[in-house]
Amino acid sequence: MRLAGLQKLTLLDFPGQIACTVFTPGCNLRCPFCHNPDLVLPPLLSEEDLLPEETFFDFLQKRKGKLTGVAVTGGEPTLQPDLPRFLARIREMGFGVKLDTNGFRPQILKEIVNAGLVDYVAMDVKNCPGKYALTTGIPVKRAGELWNTVLESIFFLMERHVAYEFRTTVVGGLHTTDDILQLAQLLRGADQWFLQQYHPADDVVGDFLPNGGLGGFVGDVLSNAGSGDAMGDFSPNAGSNGVQGDPLPPSETGSEPGSVQGLYEPSVQMLEEMRREASVYVPSVRTRGI
Numbered sequence: 550m551r552l553a554g555l556q557k558l559t560l561l562d563f564p565g566q567i568a569c570t571v572f573t574p575g576c577n578l579r580c581p582f583c584h585n586p587d588l589v590l591p592p593l594l595s596e597e598d599l600l601p602e603e604t605f606f607d608f609l610q611k612r613k614g615k616l617t618g619v620a621v622t623g624g625e626p627t628l629q630p631d632l633p634r635f636l637a638r639i640r641e642m643g644f645g646v647k648l649d650t651n652g653f654r655p656q657i658l659k660e661i662v663n664a665g666l667v668d669y670v671a672m673d674v675k676n677c678p679g680k681y682a683l684t685t686g687i688p689v690k691r692a693g694e695l696w697n698t699v700l701e702s703i704f705f706l707m708e709r710h711v712a713y714e715f716r717t718t719v720v721g722g723l724h725t726t727d728d729i730l731q732l733a734q735l736l737r738g739a740d741q742w743f744l745q746q747y748h749p750a751d752d753v754v755g756d757f758l759p760n761g762g763l764g765g766f767v768g769d770v771l772s773n774a775g776s777g778d779a780m781g782d783f784s785p786n787a788g789s790n791g792v793q794g795d796p797l798p799p800s801e802t803g804s805e806p807g808s809v810q811g812l813y814e815p816s817v818q819m820l821e822e823m824r825r826e827a828s829v830y831v832p833s834v835r836t837r838g839i
C-alpha cells in the first residue's frame with residue numbers, strides 16, 4: 550500500500566471518532582482547485598516521501614485505546630490495488646474506517662462496502678453533469694461515460710449499505726446556484742450533503758497545468774496516450790511516459806501559485822442561498838467550512 554502522509558489526530562475528518570488521517574498518493578482527476586497537488590501530480594511526489602506501511606501500523610498499534618478510527622483519503626484511495634487488504638488490517642486492529650472517494654471507481658467502492666471494510670464513506674460530487682469535465686479535468690469527450698460511473702456510486706451509497714455523506718466544494722467561477730439545484734434534484738433523499746466553501750491556497754493543482762487546468766488538458770494528453778479501461782487511463786501511472794501527471798512549471802502556465810484565474814472563494818451569502826434552494830430537494834443539506 551502506497552501511503553503519502555499521516556495526520557496523527559483529527560476530530561473533524563471522521564464524524565464521531567477520534568481519528569488519524571492517512572493519505573494515499575495519486576488521483577484520477579485534476580480538479581483545478583485541489584489543495585493537494587503533491588498528492589495528485591506524480592512528478593511532485595517522490596518515492597522517498599512515501600510513508601512505509603509498517604511505520605503507519607506501528608503508529609496505529611501505539612494509539613490503540615486513544616484513537617478510535619482511521620480516515621483514509623487521497624488523492625484517490627480506490628486507485629490503490631491493495632486497498633481492501635489495507636482496510637481489513639486496520640479493522641482487525643479494532644479501528645473504525647472512513648473512506649474518502651471521488652466515486653469514479655464504483656466497483657471498488659462496492660467491493661469494499663459489501664465486504665464490511667468501512668464504516669463511513671464521504672464521496673465528492675463535484676458539480677452538475679454538464680460541468681464535470683471543467684471541474685475535474687476529465688476529457689470532455691468522455692464526460693458522459695465517466696459521469697455514469699459517478700452516478701453508479703451515488704445510487705449505490707443512497708441504497709444505505711453504509712453511513713455516508715456527499716460533499717461538494719463550491720468554487721466561485723465553477724458553481725452557480727443553478728448547478729447546485731441540478732445536483733440537489735439528483736441527490737434528492739440523500740442522508741447527508743455538505744456544501745463546502747472553497748478557500749484559495751498557495752498551491753492548487755490548476756497552478757501546475759496550462760490554463761489553470763480549466764482547458765481540458767488531461768483530455769488532450771489522454772487522446773495521445775492511448776486508451777484502457779474507463780479508469781485505467783486516469784491511474785497515477787497512466788501513460789508510458791507519465792505524461793498525464795507531468796505538471797508544467799507555474800511560469801509556463803502564465804499563472805502564479807494560488808491564482809488560477811477566475812476561481813475565487815464564494816461568499817457566505819452565496820453558499821447560504823445555494824443551501825436554501827437545495828434544501829427544497831435535500832432537506833439535510835448543510836454548509837461546511839464557513
Ligand code: SF4
Binds near residue numbers: 578582583589651
Ligand atoms: S478528486 Fe480532485 S480534489 Fe480530490 S484529490 Fe483528486 S484532484 Fe484533488
